[in-house]
Amino acid sequence: MSKQTTSSTRERILYVARDLILSRGFSAMSVDMVCAQADITKGGFFHHFPNKEALGEAVLRQFWQDAANRQEDILHRHYPAQLDKICAYLDHAMTTYQDPQLSQGCMLAIFTMGLADTNPDLYAVSRSYFSQWRHDLISMFEQLKTEQALTSLDATAWSELYIAMLEGALILAKSSHDPHVIARTLTLYKQQLQLLVSQPDTSAKP
């Protein structure tokens, strides 16, 4: 409608910055490098962004939005059983993280680890995204728990394990140059979840 004219220069800056942050971190990315790779001058850059931090926030926001858009259809579709929904979610992640671009790393992790003690504002943003992600997962698992009457299922632990596993798998993938790590860990996670659900509940039986 109104804000149709998203300057292609701004998009170029965003793209270049995304790449640089994923491969070196936010602090190690200089605006000079961004300008050079986006084929723009300093003056041009600071027309689009008031400062480096604003660029970081924009990149982080877009990273989060892209991920949200990718999951949208799965999260909003109705499934006969909640386990199917979760499995669809896991399968979606598995195919998604085949993309070498996505297996480069996670923006939330980079901002969290690199800026926790130096940039409270950017850190708070990534923190809120992590928190949101966690809560979304917890509600998914809580639903599974009530639906299947799985008293032994710890929704929080399973949610945190998923995020932790994914973030760690991205690190391992970068270390071993093998994107398959992500698929392997995700597969095991899914198998174990299915095993737990199929399992007769062994906890406190009155």
Next chain:
Amino acid sequence: MSKQTTSSTRERILYVARDLILSRGFSAMSVDMVCAQADITKGGFFHHFPNKEALGEAVLRQFWQDAANRQEDILHRHYPAQLDKICAYLDHAMTTYQDPQLSQGCMLAIFTMGLADTNPDLYAVSRSYFSQWRHDLISMFEQLKTEQALTSLDATAWSELYIAMLEGALILAKSSHDPHVIARTLTLYKQQLQLLVSQPDTSAKP
């Protein structure tokens, strides 16, 4: 023996650098900051280390060595059953990562994510450590597999899942200021492993 005189200044530098790298990353740590916090001047620093990269390598090496020393007794002690050994390993990690100093982050992850595209040498070092860690875990799980005849146990996947989970949990812990994340994910991991082992093997039964 011979190298007994480890200059206390050098140790101070190492300690300060460790802290700075864990909280900001390697690139964002300047030698000026190291000098200031270690109460030393530039000249003094470059007497102990030829360059910043050498400091990074020393910090990384010590980080790895410290971790190895902590696990030594568990890895070399004999256990009646391999599952006990692995559980002891997991319990050890659980208590170890209560320490706020250790829950600050992992040096291997920082070097891997931050230097993969900019510092091949340091990246290769952290890479080799990760690889060694992975292989040690795989052999532990392989032993469990043969001992219990668990044809369905994927030693590689379980090993990778462990490292990924731990690295990711460190990120989540830093994001949520809650070191309990590590304990929760580790507990779930252990429970699921025990569940798999206790489970009658549901795979191909001829």
Next chain:
DNA sequence: TATAAAATACCGACCAGTTGGTATGTTATG
């Protein structure tokens, strides 16, 4: 619809401070 006004999108020079690193000292110690 021609034109004035104003906003947008950029450039290139410049700034103070920081970067990793060096060259040349000085001081303590064995």
Next chain:
DNA sequence: CATAACATACCAACTGGTCGGTATTTTATA
């Protein structure tokens, strides 16, 4: 007195950011 262990002064390159200026495009107006 030779070597280790520092300090001081300095450097070129780079850091995020500012500033004045200029095409180009959009919008308001007569």
